[in-house]
Amino acid sequence: MEVIISPTPDEAGKLAADAISELLQRNPEAVLGVATGSSPLIIYDELGRRVAQGSLSLAKTRAFMLDEYVGLSADHPQRYRNVIQDEFVDKVDIDPAQVSGPDGLAVDLSSACEAYERAISDAGGVDLQILGIGTDGHIAFNEPGSSLASRTRIKTLTGQTRRDNARFFSGDIEAVPQHCLTQGIGTILQARHIVLVASGRGKAEAVHQLVEGPVSAMWPATALQLHPHVTVLLDTAAASRLQLASYFIETYQGKPSWQGF
Numbered sequence: 001m002e003v004i005i006s007p008t009p010d011e012a013g014k015l016a017a018d019a020i021s022e023l024l025q026r027n028p029e030a031v032l033g034v035a036t037g038s039s040p041l042i043i044y045d046e047l048g049r050r051v052a053q054g055s056l057s058l059a060k061t062r063a064f065m066l067d068e069y070v071g072l073s074a075d076h077p078q079r080y081r082n083v084i085q086d087e088f089v090d091k092v093d094i095d096p097a098q099v100s101g102p103d104g105l106a107v108d109l110s111s112a113c114e115a116y117e118r119a120i121s122d123a124g125g126v127d128l129q130i131l132g133i134g135t136d137g138h139i140a141f142n143e144p145g146s147s148l149a150s151r152t153r154i155k156t157l158t159g160q161t162r163r164d165n166a167r168f169f170s171g172d173i174e175a176v177p178q179h180c181l182t183q184g185i186g187t188i189l190q191a192r193h194i195v196l197v198a199s200g201r202g203k204a205e206a207v208h209q210l211v212e213g214p215v216s217a218m219w220p221a222t223a224l225q226l227h228p229h230v231t232v233l234l235d236t237a238a239a240s241r242l243q244l245a246s247y248f249i250e251t252y253q254g255k256p257s258w259q260g261f
């Protein structure tokens with residue numbers, strides 16, 4: 001696990017965009033995994049700038065979303081497919097038809113989850129997965145107690161996550177759906193490279209557990225310790241509880257320039 005601590009969230013976002021640019025230079029048809037929420041917005045903005053400048057193209061990529069609320073109407077602005085459209089697809093040159101997410105409006109949700117797993121695997125798997133982290137240590141919507149081997153399935157959101165996400169629903173926790181479909185931790189661990197971004201003091205405990213805690217379903221993000229290629233991009237506030245912070249800073253300062261991500 002590589003941990004990079006930047007002075008600001010913007011710096012961390014630029015590094016994530018660098019990792020994506022490096023990948024797409026090697027393989028323009030790479031498959032991206034995209035997250036919603038606040039954390040990746042700096043990445044999508046930066047990718048948008050690079051596409052507008054002509055230094056990057058996502059025209060040949062495919063993208064798979066991590067999760068989706070169950071039951072939000074097709075035109076609901078907080079439906080994750082719509083959020084991804086506004087925050088990512090509309091800013092870059094990816095073909096919208098090549099962006100997929102779990103179907104939170106399916107009549108048969110279990111079959112929709114199985115179909116989503118098949119779609120990811122038929123696409124050859126995810127090359128680079130962007131992740132955020134919840135204050136309770138969730139990745140995608142794998143809440144504490146989730147199986148570390150789980151696959152895409154229906155989950156119930158915790159009260160904490162619904163409170164955290166109420167800000168997207170005019171502060172109304174009751175408007176935040178109780179259920180979601182989410183890639184499982186086992187699904188996420190199959191991505192070839194995982195890039196997790198976190199900023200702000202509110203994430204510091206979850207980040208400490210992710211990087212330095214014991215692997216445990218109580219902090220689902222700790223499963224990433226089992227993955228061979230994870231990059232954790234933090235601002236100083238999110239890194240403020242790391243015991244190894246100065247080691248990570250030294251390591252990054254001394255990183256050979258040829259090494260890349």
Ligand code: F6R
Nearest residue numbers: 035036037038039132133134140
């Ligand atoms: C979103 C997702 C969630 C968020 C997490 C952090 O697709 O899967 O795990 O990444 O809740 O959200 P923000 O970035 O809004 O703090």
